[in-house]
Amino acid sequence: MISLEDFFDRIQYQIKNKLPYTIYKKADENVLHSILQNDNKLYRVKNYSESGFIFSLFDNERINPIIIPLSNAKPFSTFFIPSEAYDKSAMIINEPFHFPLRKVDYMELLNKALNEIKTGDMQKVVVSRTEKVDLKEDSIITIFKKLANTYTGAFVYLWYHPKVGTWMGATPETLFKINDSEFNTMALAGTQPFQGSMEVEWGEKEIMEQQLVVDDIVNKLNSEEFNLQISSRYTVRAGNILHLRTDIKGTLPDSNLNIGELVNSLHPTPAVCGLPAEEAKKFILKNEGYNRKYYTGYLGELNIPDFKIKNEDDLLLDEIENEELDESTNKKSDLYVNLRCMEIVGHKAVLYVGGGITKDSDAEKEWEETVNKTKVMKKVLF
Incomplete structure (x- = not known):
């Protein structure tokens, strides 16, 4: 078990030597993991x-995800206890002025999407935008610590590769989790601001939008062999935002199922692309006017050996290299959708944000939804 200070000293070594690395913390856990690549x-x-740890583009049809492979990297873990007991995600921040042109452009995109839905075959499309923010804090590690302290209920990560760049985020959405032959996924959609209570009313538009996601996932995985179990719809909180969520779990019919097949079945989800997926993706690539890159792609652990962490004396990931792993070693895959994220470019953070559009959407409200979503990252930047 390494200390928190030693943990971040090793990260600083990677930064100084421009070597790839990732740091991440899973929702509601007090353990920080890192995988530090040995070369560039x-x-x-x-x-x-x-x-290893994989990082995929939104549009991944022509290029496979990047991986920081355990075969050429060193994994380390340490305990991380949030330093402040209160929930920072409820803080009110002063919203910077939005340049009129930014809103005008996005409203034009929203109206184009609405028109396409009303006249074409699309039921839903997720359109997005970026927003650049000046960094007041030079240390990327300090920003990450703020993120981990603030959003304890999300998958929080920092990822760097000298040939790609630096990304950071706190995503509430799981693509899927696999443990042996069992898998779990979720249908997350619908948005409204958190205003102090989880007991809220949802409109028909949000309920329909979320049900479209549920139906799409179930249709893709609909087989008696999967033994699907579908939960009731419920409200979850992600920082200053509320969503509707349904949990879906099942059993893989073949323990040797290629994970890539499951990825290709579920990505991109209706929550980040739309329905039908092919038409929605074409609309996005043609009309958004910028490259999403890794926003709304997926990331996380791929086939990581399952070592239980119960206390400071237990085996941790930094001891993997001393373990003899064989084919019987249970391995887990935990993949997440890259939402609520930002790309660090020089002394600026590029925030990525979007929303789902259906026939009942109101363009002005959709704009305000993206404004609310940017606050997730702005809370750790301002």
Whole structure:
């Protein structure tokens, strides 16, 4: 078990030497994980049998995800206790002035999406935008610590590769989790601001939008072999935002199922692309007017050996290299949708934000929704 100070000293070594690394913390856990690559080579997933941390583009049809492979990296873990007991996510921040042109452009995109839905075959499309913010804090590690302290209920990460750049985020959405032959996924959609209570009313537009996501996932995985179990719809909180969520779990019919097949079935989800997926994706790539890059892609652990962490004396990931792993070692895959994220470019943070559009959407409200969503990242920047 390494100390928190030693943990971040090793990260600083990676930063100084421009070597790839990732730091991450899972929702409601008090453990920080890191995987530190030994060289600066850009590795890519070949067949999803590899072990490591993967990072995928939204539009991944022509290029496979990047991986920081355990075969050429050192994993470390340490305990991380949030330093402040109160919930920072409820804080009110002063919203900077939005340049009129930014809103005008996005409203034009929203209205174009609404028109396409009303006249074409799309039921839903997720359109997005970026917003640049000046960094007041030079230390990327300090920003990450603020993120981990603030959003304890999200998957929080910091990822860097010298040939790609630096990304950071706190995402509430799981693509899927696999443990042995069991898998879990979720349908997350619908948005309204958190105003002090989880007991809220949801409109028909938000309920329909979320049900579209549920139906799409179930249709893609609909087989008696999967033994699907579907929860009731319920409200969850992600910082200053509320969403509707349904949990879906099942059993893989073949323990040797190629994870890539499951990825291709679920990505991109209706929550980040739309329905039908092919038409929605075409609309996005043609009309958004910028490259999403890794926003609304997926990231996380791929085939990581399952070591239980119960207390400071237990085996941690930093001891993997001393363990003899064989084919019987249970491995887990935890993949997340890259939402509520930002890209660090020089002394600026590029925030990525979007929302789902259906026939009942109101363009002005959709704009305000993106404004609320940017506050997730702005809370750790201002």
